[in-house]
Amino acid sequence: MPAQTVETxxxxxxxxxxxxxxxxxxxxxxxxxxxxxxNDMELIFIGQIxxxxxCLYLNNLVENLGVGDIVKFKGFVSDDQFIKEIxxxxxxxxxxxxxxxLKKSPIYKFRKMLGLDYMISHSSSGVLPKALASxxxxxxxxxxxxxxxxxxxxxxxxxxxVESWRNAIKFMIxxxxxxxxxSNNSRNFAAETLDPKLIAKKHLSLYQEYSNKKL
Numbered sequence: 724m725p726a727q728t729v730e731t732x733x734x735x736x737x738x739x740x741x742x743x744x745x746x747x748x749x750x751x752x753x754x755x756x757x758x759x760x761x762n763d764m765e766l767i768f769i770g771q772i773x774x775x776x777x778c779l780y781l782n783n784l785v786e787n788l789g790v791g792d793i794v795k796f797k798g799f800v801s802d803d804q805f806i807k808e809i810x811x812x813x814x815x816x817x818x819x820x821x822x823x824x825l826k827k828s829p830i831y832k833f834r835k836m837l838g839l840d841y842m843i844s845h846s847s848s849g850v851l852p853k854a855l856a857s858x859x860x861x862x863x864x865x866x867x868x869x870x871x872x873x874x875x876x877x878x879x880x881x882x883x884x885v886e887s888w889r890n891a892i893k894f895m896i897x898x899x900x901x902x903x904x905x906s907n908n909s910r911n912f913a914a915e916t917l918d919p920k921l922i923a924k925k926h927l928s929l930y931q932e933y934s935n936k937k938l
Contacts, residue, residue, distance in 0.1 A: 736764035736896050738862075739812035741805065741850050744772045744781070744796070749820025749883075751784055756888035758788045764896060766790075766816075769808055771799045780824045806857075813902060814895050815854035819864040820883055852917050858910035860902060862891045876908045 740753055750768060757766050772778045785794050800808065809815065851872055854861050861878035863869045873880055879891040895902055 735811060735813060736761075737812050738764065738766050738814055738816055738892060738895070739808055740766065740768050740816040740818070741809070742770045742817070744768060744770050744774075744778060746774060746777045746822035746825035747819075749818050749822045750781060751822050751824060752820045752883070752885055753816060753818060753888060754781065754784055754788065754790065754794055755885045756892060757793060758790050760793075760889065760893060761896065762793055764793055764892075766794045767797060767808065767812070768795065769797045769800050769805065777822070777824060809854065809857050809859065812859055814860040814862055814878070814892075815850065815857075816888075817850055817854070817861060817863040817869070818881075818888075819866045819868075852913065855909040856913040856917060858906045858913075860895065860905035860909060862888070862895070872912075877905055877912055878909070 738757075740750065742748060744750060753766060757764065781796075785791050797808070851861065851863070851869065855872065855877065861869075861873050863873055863878065863880055865880040865882055869880065879894065881887040881891050
């Protein structure tokens with residue numbers, strides 16, 4: 724299959740963070756990461772709010788850091804609006820972080836005691852294949868569930884620290900040619916790897932190989 728080229732709007736430094744607004748995603752770390760960066764950028768959150776207290780904490784954080792001009796919450800959006808937002812984005816951010824707000828709560832300590840943190844660090848995302856298919860670099864947590872999809876050719880895997888996310892966003896802003904390369908790589912990876920027909924063929928091949936071994 725010939726390589727496909729993605730047209731990327733390099734004039735807009737828009738970073739999209741789609742998904743449920745939840746302390747188990749750690750949107751506060753993303754907000755802190757853009758504090759101190761060039762104001763000629765936007766960090767856009769789209770998704771349903773699951774905890775009003777956490778939402779209030781995020782709003783206060785935005786105000787206290789003075790980043791209200793660059794951090795926007797658009798809430799739940801339609802499928803058409805989601806496509807428009809992802810098309811305008813320079814990169815898609817997919818965090819799997821534990822908010823510092825949550826770590827202070829008894830429920831977090833209980834979940835940690837049960838070992839549920841392991842599930843967060845191994846979970847995947849429905850947004851991830853959509854981002855790649857749209858030809859977008861992905862900035863994501865260094866997560867076992869993401870490692871089959873994201874590498875240095877298609878994005879950046881970030882540590883659970885503000886500085887790591889800040890450096891990744893800054894890299895995208897300062898290296899537009901690299902963004903183009905990653906965008907093309909993402910689109911081609913999706914076409915070659917995430918195509919349902921190709922996945923079905925691989926599964927049939929595995930079943931056939933297994934059947935042959937049994938005969």
